[in-house]
Amino acid sequence: MALTSKISEYDDRWPDMFDAEKARLEGVFGTKAVEIHHVGSTAVPGLAAKPEIDLLVVVSDHGDEAEIGQAMASFGYVRGTNLSEGHHFYRRDVEGIRTHKVHVCLTGHWQISRMLLFRNMLRQDADLRRGYQKLKLELESTNQHGIGEYLARKAPFIDTVMGPPPKAQ
Structure with a gap:
């Protein structure tokens, strides 16, 4: 089963x-919106990635969710399942290919520092970046059940680097 998009070499257009x-x-x-960050693999120069721009929107509160949902839908986004309490998720596909993912987290949510720290570590450590890229390419080539399998098999690498995520968050 295919991933949401195919891993490709780093593209200098991703920051734009x-x-x-x-x-x-x-x-x-x-x-x-307190801050909006570029996270995920497309935020790491030199790292091969699924060409899906990941954005982290840090918000003071989630506001009028119906109004925000309508505005996001006008840009082609679909609301996904909340990834945890205070962590909303949106995705945008164009012609069946994922192009963007938006994580909306309340200020102070544990995922904010985790996403930013992992991104920064990958930017700064070439060996870590190479190891992560190798794993991602292996997981793509052996994937049989789609994005859920890919994410689950990638998680132990991230947890080894970052420590396990908090329980019941």
Whole structure:
């Protein structure tokens, strides 16, 4: 079973794609957006990645979820299942291919520091970056059950680097 998109070499256009989407999301979240970060593998120069721009929107509160949901839908986003309490998720596919993922976390949510720290570690440590890339390519080539399998098999690597995530968060 295919992943949401195929892993490809790093693309120098990804930071500009993030900037363009960040500007649109600032309009959606307004003053509730405390920060918007480029996270995930497309935020790491030199790292092969699924060409899906990951954005982390840190919000003071989730605001009017119906209104935000409508604004996100107008940009082609679909609301996914909450990934944890205070961590909302949106995805956008174009012609069946995932192009963007948006994580919306309340200020202070444990995932914020985890996503930013892992991104920064990958940016700074070439050996870690190479090891992570090798794993991702192996997981893609052996994947039989789609993105859930890929994420589950990638998690132990991340947990080894970062420590396990908090329980029941």
